[in-house]
Amino acid sequence: MKWGFAGYGRIARKFEESLSHTDHEIVAIASRSGYDRVKAPTKAYDNYDDLFADKDVEIVYINTTHNSHAPLTIAALNAGKHVLCEKPISISHESALEMVEAAKRNNRFLMEAVWSRFLPAYRKVMDLISQGALGEVKQISADFGFRMNPEDPKERLIDPALAAGAIWDVGIYPISLAQDIFKDDPIEMSTSAVLSPLNVEDRCAILLGYGNQRIAQLSCAIDLNTINDATITGTKGHIVMKNFWMCESFKVIKDDGEQSYELPMTSNGLYHEAIACADYIRQGLTESPYMSWDHSLQLAKIMDQAIKQCRS
Ligand SMILES: NC(=O)c1ccc[n+]([C@@H]2O[C@H](COP(=O)([O-])OP(=O)(O)OC[C@H]3O[C@@H](n4cnc5c(N)ncnc54)[C@H](OP(=O)(O)O)[C@@H]3O)[C@@H](O)[C@H]2O)c1
CATH class of the missing domain: 3.30.360.10 (Dihydrodipicolinate Reductase; domain 2)
Structure with a gap:
């Protein structure tokens, strides 16, 4: 599987470590703040659009701050990429639904990275x-x-x-x-x-x-x-x-x-969700039975309500 990373922060470094235990490849990393830390032969971009346009990238790992998950995921899906998006899939049920619609429309794989479920x-x-x-x-x-x-x-x-x-x-x-x-x-x-x-x-x-x-x-x-x-x-x-x-x-x-x-677990555990994503995509699946779109939407709905109660 050929990965592209959107973001290169703390969890991205851990995912990179897990991927080093697989036959997958990180072909490109887009990071506004850390592109100069990317080591060749991995391509480095200082913006996410160039990553989504890269023809070598099969699946994008969105690992940026929570507020940016929905717009970046939708852009990646619209560019024809599969997406593994860090948790929470988004910060509202409404925007999570838009992400699922984008995956359906583009017939691409989309999963929220709730890695625990794969251990x-x-x-x-x-x-x-x-x-x-x-x-x-x-x-x-x-x-x-x-x-x-x-x-x-x-x-x-x-x-x-x-x-x-x-x-x-x-x-x-x-x-x-x-x-x-x-x-x-x-x-x-x-x-x-x-x-x-x-x-x-x-x-x-x-x-x-x-x-x-x-x-x-x-x-x-x-x-x-x-x-x-x-x-x-x-x-x-x-x-x-x-x-x-x-x-x-x-x-x-x-x-x-x-x-x-x-x-x-193997490596730091993120290995298991990475392997699962590759298997699903090879099988032509667009969602995971262990972390389905419905489950992500259900979690988003519960979190919307809990946050509303807490902050009011
Ligand atoms: N699965 C897990 O165990 C696990 C563990 C930790 C976090 N996470 C999830 O992974 C995602 C990233 O978490 P992280 O701890 O890796 O975050 P982080 O190291 O703070 O940052 C990740 C990326 O978000 C962007 N970013 C960070 N701080 C920013 C700021 N102040 N303003 C604008 N952009 C900023 C940067 O993008 P650029 O690289 O483009 O500059 C950075 O590379 C979150 O969704 C988090 O919930 C998952």
């Missing part, structure tokens, strides 16, 4: 749940929190103009876990947030109620290092995922005992 341990958890290991899942708790450096003037998580805030940056992971298991739209939501001086969530708790007595208790933070675990509880037992969003080990706990699983 071997995560896939094993989903297999066990679908095989009924927990009975009926009734409750999920999941948390993702880290402490950013609020003194860093370049920190994209501070500036509302760059779509800052805990929900879009890390809250998406616990919401994604709950949606991947419960699948339905929640029927109730309540939130409680600690807001920054610029009125974006530094920390947030989200309680989602679903039909059939199912509940998700989710939390996220960019001002505090939190536990980062998830517990999935069913009528027959629990699964406890250590560091659930970068999961390599988990336990299945039942009345008659517990079983531990260790399933390491």
Whole structure:
């Protein structure tokens, strides 16, 4: 697979490392601030349009700030490229829908890069749940929190103009876990947030109620290092995922005992979503069964509502 990067920041460097464990190639990188760091033979562009016009690029990895995901993705799709877009796919359900329409119109692959869903341990958890290991899942708790450096003037998580805030940056992971298991739209939501001086969530708790007595208790933070675990509880037992969003080990706990699983990731884990994208494109698919357009749209809708509640 021949990749082009739109943006060359922190996560792009990690994706580059993961791609070095594959037979894929990064043929070009477009970065307004970092094009001079690109090493030959990879082509360097100082603007994104030249990247989208490059005939050697098959798939574009959008890894810029959240506010720019929709316009860049649509431009790449309209230029005939497949797209892997970093999370969150966009900053509104409406613009996410426009991105999906662009993928459909151009018959190109589009996926939101929720990389956790492709990790071997995560896939094993989903297999066990679908095989009924927990009975009926009734409750999920999941948390993702880290402490950013609020003194860093370049920190994209501070500036509302760059779509800052805990929900879009890390809250998406616990919401994604709950949606991947419960699948339905929640029927109730309540939130409680600690807001920054610029009125974006530094920390947030989200309680989602679903039909059939199912509940998700989710939390996220960019001002505090939190536990980062998830517990999935069913009528027959629990699964406890250590560091659930970068999961390599988990336990299945039942009345008659517990079983531990260790399933390491390759490289820094982004490897697994990269390999999956290439497989889908080779098969002629335009979306992933593990991170479908409907799932991205559902996540966008929930985040729209949660952010509206928190910031009002
Ligand atoms: N999958 C994961 O584990 C993971 C982890 C971290 C982040 N992410 C996601 O990846 C994306 C990028 O995150 P990152 O941490 O890599 O971001 P970053 O290093 O701060 O920046 C990424 C790119 O965004 C543009 N940018 C950054 N700060 C900017 C500013 N102040 N004004 C205008 N443009 C700016 C730059 O584009 P140019 O290169 O063109 O200058 C930069 O290369 C986000 O969507 C984030 O949620 C995913």
